[in-house]
Amino acid sequence: MSELPPTTSVRRWLVTTNHKDIGILYLITALFFLLFGGVLALLIRLQLWDPTSQILSGLAYNEAVTAHGMIMVFWFLSPFAFAFGNYVVPLQIGADDLAFPRLNAVSYWLYLFSGVLLAISFFQGGTLTAGWTMYAPLNVPMYTPSIGSTGAILALTMFIVGVTASTVNFLTSIHHSRAEGMGIMDMPLFTWSILATVWMMLFAFAALLGALLILGSDRVLGSVYFSATEGGSLLWGHLWWFFGHPEVYIVFFPALGVMLELFQTFSGRRIVGRKWVIIAICLIAVQSFLVWMHHMFLTTINLEIKTLMMATTIGISLPFDLIVFSLIYTLMKGRIQFTTPFLFAFGALLLFILGGITGVFLGAIVLDYEFRGTYWVVAHFHYVMFGGATALVGAIYYWFPKMTGKMYDEFLGKLHFAAFFIGFNAVYFSMFLAWETPRRVFEYDPALQIFHQVGTVGAFILGFSFLIMFYNLAKSFVSGPDAGENPWDYSRTAEWAVSSPPPLENWPNRPSYASGKLEFVKDYVPDGGPAVRADEDGNAATDGGDNHADHIREYAHWDEHPSHASIWPFSLSLATGIMFLGLSGFNDSISIGAADSLATTPVTISNPVYPVLAVIGLLGVVYSGVKWGLEDFYAPPTEFAERWPFNGVEKVKLGMWFFLASDVLVFGAFISAAVFIRYNAGWQEWAPLTESLPGLVNTFVLLTSSFTVILALVAAHRNSRKGLLASLGTTIVLGLTFLAIKMWEWHHEIYDVGVTIAENSHGPPIQASIYYVTTGLHGVHVVGGLLIAGFLFYRAYHGAYMNDDRPIEYFGLYWHFVDIVWVFLFPLFYLF
C-alpha cells in the first residue's frame, strides 16, 4: 500500500483507486471520445453534403461509419454515464467508496487502453468496416481482412472485460454498502437507474462478450462460426441483438436517472408516483431481454415469433409512457428554475418524446419492413440515445460545482444549450425527412440533398456547441466563483451534504438514515472490540453536514487506514492492452504447417512484432496479477449497511456470485451457438467428433477435484495447514490431469484423425470449430482456476488462510462453476 499523492501530481492519477478520482478520469476520457467520434461524424456529414461526393473512398467511409458508431455507443455513452455513476453513486448511498476500489481502477484503465487500441487500429491497415453492428459474415477476415479489423474487435472485447468488472463492482456496492436506514426503495433515483443499468449490463454484456470471443476466435484462431452457412449469419444477429436491445436502455437509463434527479432539484418537487417509476424501471430492465428479434423482422424468422416480438415491443413502451408522464407531472406546481442543467434535462425529455413516438412506428411490423436499413432508424436511435445523453450533458453542469467546488458560467451554459438544441434537431430531424436514404451510403437520391445539407449544417452547430462548454468549464475551473457545498435550492441527495469537492473518504462521520434523515454518527469502540452503534441521541450526530470542516475520519475502530493507491490496476490493464495488440496481428504473423504430431509441426513466423507483443503482454498480465494478489490493500467493510436482498452475504462472495452469473451468460452464448448451429445443420446429421471415454474420465476427474476443494475448505476451517496443502495440491494435480487428457484428445484429433479448427473429415467444418472453441473456453477457465489454485497453494504454504478461509471458499465457488459447465459440455460433445 502506498499513500495517495496530491491531485497536482501525475502519479496520483495513475495509482488512484478513489471513486471520485476515477469518476473524473472517466469523464475526461469519455469527453475525449465524444470529440473523436464527433470528428468522424463530421466527416460522414461532409461526405453527405453532396449525393455524389467522394471525400472519403467507399472503404474509408465505412471505416468512419463503423468507428463512429462503436466509439459513440461503447467508448462515449456508457463511460460518460458511469463517470457520474462513479462519482455520485457512492455518495448517494452513503458509502466511502465502491466495494472493490482496485477493480474499479482496472475497469477504467481497461476502458482507456481499449480505446487506445481502437485508435491504433486505424493504422493497422484500416479499422473495421463492418458497421458497429458487425453483421456476419462481413465481420470475418475473408471480407474484412485488415489487421485493424481484428484490432477493433479485440479492443471492444477488452472494453467489455472492463465493463464486466465495473458491473460486478457496482452491483456489489449498491447491494452491499448502502448506509444504515437507506432501504432499496429509498435510494435516490439516479442510483436506482444505475442499479437497473448494471443488472442489465451483467447479462447483456456477458452475452456480447461471448459473441466477441467467438468472433475473436474466428479472426485469430481461424474457426469458422460466422462464415458457416448453417446459420452463422443469423447466429450473430441473435447474439448481437440479445445484447443490442438491452444496450439501448443501458445507455438510456443513466440519462433517465439524471432527468428524474434534476427535474426534482430544479422544480422543488418530489417525483410523482415514485414507487411506480421504480417498478417501471425494473419492468423495462427485465423486458429488455425479450424484444431483441424486433431488430430482425426481415430475416427468416417466422410470423409467430414476429408477432410475439411485436407484442413484447409494445409491452416495453408502456412503462416508458408512465415514466414520461411522471416526469411531466413532477414539474407541475413546482418552482421551476431554468438553470443550464435543467434546460439540458428538459431538452432531453422533449427529444425522448419524439424518439419514443417515432419508435412506435418501428413497432408496427409493416412500417418496420420499410424503415429497416434507412435513415428513419438512424434518426430514431439518435433521438433516443443521444437525446438521452443530452441529460448527461446537463449532469456535467449539475455536478461540476460538486466536483470542482467552482460554479460554471450560466450565460455560456445557456448559450451551449441553445446551440446544442438547434443543432441537434437540425441534424437528426432532417434525417426523418430524408428517411428513404439507405443507411451507410453516400450516393443518395439528389431529391433528398437539401435535407442532408441541413443535417450537415446542424452537425457542425452541434459539434461547435461543445467548444462553448469546454471553454466554460475550463474558465470556471480556473477562475469561477466558489460554489459552496450545495449551490442548488432544492437538492435532496447526500452528495450535497458534504463539501465541494468531497473529502477523500467522503464523510465526516458514519452517515446513517436510521432516524429517517441523513445524520453523521460517531461509533464507539468498547475495549477494542467491534464497533457499536451510537445511541439514538447520537452524541456526535451533525445535521445535514454543517460541521465537516475536519476531514479527519474519526472511526476509532479502524486500526488500519483504508488504502487508496495501487499501481497494479494500471499495470495489469496496460499489459492486457499490449497482449491484445499482439493478438490482433497474430494470425497474420504466424503460419502453421501440416505435420504428423505437435513436435514436428513447422511454425513460420513472418513478422515477430505481434507474437512478441502478445507474449510480453501475457507475462505482464500474470506478473501484475500476482503482485496485485500479494499487495496489502485494505478496503474496509461497511459495518452497518442495508443489504436487501443480500443480507448476510459477505462482500467478496457477493462479487463472486455476480461474476459467476455473468460467466454463466458467456458460456450460455457458446452453448446456444453450438445448439443453434447444430439445429440449423440438422440435429441428427452430426455424431460426436470424439470418443466418449476421455470425456467420461475427465468428468470424473473434475468432479473429484470439486470434492477436494471442499476438503480444502474444511481443512482451512480447522486451521490444518497440512490438510489444506494436501487437498489444494490434489485439486491442482486433478486439474492438470484434466488438461493432460484434454491435450491428448486434441492431439489425437488433430494429428491422427485430421480434425482441426477449420477442417473436419466427419462433417461440416463448423462442427470442429464448435468443438475446439467451446471446450477450449472451458479449458481456459480450468487454466485460470489452476493459476489461482497455485497462488493459494503458495500462500497457504507460507501459513495464510488459517484464520480466514474465505479466499478458499470463493475459489471453490469458481471451481465448482467450472465443473458444472463441464457437466453440460460433456453430453453435448461426447454423447449425442
Next chain:
Amino acid sequence: MIDPITLQQGTDWRAQAEVFDEIFFVFLTLGTIVGIIVVSYTLWNVYKYRDDGGEPDEDFDAPVVGELPTGQGGPKAKKLFLSFGLSAIVVISLVVYSYGLLLYVEDGPDTGDEGDIEITVEGYQFGWEYIYPNDHSQQNELVVPADQRIDLKITSRDVWHNFGSSDLRIKSDAIPGETSETWFSVSSEEVEEQGGEATYLVECFELCGSGHSAMKGQITVVPQDEWEEWYADTGNDSETENSSSVEGDLATPNLKASAAGGVST
C-alpha cells in the same frame, strides 16, 4: 413453364406500397397530434410553474438535503395512471390495427398460385443476380410483367445484404444460407403511365462492404405480352449479352422512378 393469366386488380388486391402508405399516414397523423399535444402541454406547464422569484405557495413543501423519500406513491398518481391508460390504449390499438394488415402483407394476395412468377434473387458484392424459373439468370435488372404477382426468394452468396426498393415498398434481408421472401405486383395502368415501361430503383439496405453505396439495381415492369416475348427468348440466351445491355441501362439510372402511391392507383 409458366402460364401467365391476367389478374384483375380487385379491391382485395393491394400493393405493399399502398398498405404502407395507409399505415404510415395513420401513424404519422396520430403521432403528430399526440406529439404536439404532449409537448405543448409540457411547455405550457413549465412556463406556468416557472420560478418567478415570488413567494412560494402555501402548500409548497421544499425538499431538504438528506431527506428520505416519503409517500412513494406521491400525489397525482391517479392522474398518472389515467394518462398512462390513455396512451396505452392509443398504442395498442394502433398496433392491433397494423397487425391485421401485416397478415395480408406476409401472405400476399391470393391468386390461387396460378401465374405467380417465382424469381430467386441472389445478392453478391456488389450487385444482384436474378434467376428465373427457366434457369435464365441476369445481373442487376429484373424484368417482370405487369398485373402479375411476383414472388421473390432472396438469398446471398457472400455477405449479408438487404434487397429493397423504396418505390415499391418492398424489402427483405439477403442472408447467406437463408432464403427470405417477399412479393410485389405492378398494374398495367401504372406501366402505361410511365410510358410502357415502369422502372424502380433497387438499393442495398445493409452495409456489405466498400461498394455498398453503389449497389443499385433496377426492376423493370413491362406489359404482359412484351414480357412473354422477352421471356421466351431467354431460354437459350447467354448471360453476358443480357448483363451488358443492363449495364447500358444503368449508366443513367432513373433514380426516382415514380411516386410510391402510384403503384396501384
